[in-house]
Amino acid sequence: MSARSDDASPATASALLRVSPLPALEARILLGHALGWRRTELITRGDEPLAEAALAHYRALEARRVAGEPIAQIVGTREFYGLEFDVTPHVLIPRPETELLVEQALAAIESIARPRVLDLGTGSGAIAIAIAASRPDAHVCALDRSPEALATAERNAARLLDAQRPGGPLQVMQSDWYAALERTARFDLIVSNPPYIACDDPHLTLGDLRFEPRGALTDEADGLSAIRAIVAAAPAFLVPGGSLWIEHGYDQAAAVRVLLTERGLTDVHSLTDLAGIERATGG
Numbered sequence: 166m167s168a169r170s171d172d173a174s175p176a177t178a179s180a181l182l183r184v185s186p187l188p189a190l191e192a193r194i195l196l197g198h199a200l201g202w203r204r205t206e207l208i209t210r211g212d213e214p215l216a217e218a219a220l221a222h223y224r225a226l227e228a229r230r231v232a233g234e235p236i237a238q239i240v241g242t243r244e245f246y247g248l249e250f251d252v253t254p255h256v257l258i259p260r261p262e263t264e265l266l267v268e269q270a271l272a273a274i275e276s277i278a279r280p281r282v283l284d285l286g287t288g289s290g291a292i293a294i295a296i297a298a299s300r301p302d303a304h305v306c307a308l309d310r311s312p313e314a315l316a317t318a319e320r321n322a323a324r325l326l327d328a329q330r331p332g333g334p335l336q337v338m339q340s341d342w343y344a345a346l347e348r349t350a351r352f353d354l355i356v357s358n359p360p361y362i363a364c365d366d367p368h369l370t371l372g373d374l375r376f377e378p379r380g381a382l383t384d385e386a387d388g389l390s391a392i393r394a395i396v397a398a399a400p401a402f403l404v405p406g407g408s409l410w411i412e413h414g415y416d417q418a419a420a421v422r423v424l425l426t427e428r429g430l431t432d433v434h435s436l437t438d439l440a441g442i443e444r445a446t447g448g
């Protein structure tokens with residue numbers, strides 16, 4: 166028996182409708198993954214018969230998605246800042262709104278030659294690697310307390326960064342925030358997308374968040390404790406005039422501005438994402 170690849174879309178869309186806001190797109194992503202085809206091949210080879218094994222593979226992927234598993238974990242990748250990152254259940258799935266933080270980070274180091282950059286809680290390495298890819302002269306240090314996350318970040322760095330980049334390879338270190346850094350280490354820029362969801366936030370039990378590492382999402386407190394820890398020690402690791410940029414929750418911008426201002430950072434302001442939400446704060 167065989168089926169045409171375009172046969173799969175309507176049936177799939179109806180099954181995926183229950184879990185996905187973009188069922189047709191997700192159907193195409195899963196079908197491409199099952200077949201090992203690129204997006205364009207799904208169009209140009211749409212008339213080819215689908216082998217039964219490929220169809221069965223597709224159905225198995227679809228069943229996982231319908232059971233709630235995030236599509237990025239099923240296919241094992243997610244695009245962020247124009248780069249394709251490996252994603253595992255041990256890391257936060259890179260989100261489009263975090264690209265705002267990368268843009269701001271790049272602006273903060275624009276006029277600095279060979280800038281030193283620190284990414285706290287790097288996870289997949291998305292922020293650190295996006296910065297390093299855009300600024301080949303930057304020395305970028307990526308820390309995480311999770312060894313599994315660091316393995317993913319290292320794999321992504323090896324695949325996505327030019328081995329010859331003048332800033333050197335991504336420096337990856339296991340560390341609980343700043344704990345493993347030498348006391349003399351100094352950076353021009355510190356960035357972080359820390360766990361900022363309060364432990365009693367019902368969103369933790371919904372959607373993709375159910376499948377992501379809890380430690381990447383919540384501080385198991387009021388949502389601000391990781392940010393407080395990062396801000397408190399930041400001045401000790403920044404050069405004079407250095408910048409700190411942090412992603413935070415939709416209702417945390419004012420609190421984060423106060424924390425940064427209290428620690429002596431200047432020009433403190435927040436960035437608004439496309440949805441009109443204050444997403445990141447820095448100075």
Ligand code: GLN
Nearest residue numbers: 358359360361362381382
């Ligand atoms: N932006 C994520 C969400 O709200 C949370 C990520 C984080 O805690 N850093 O789904």
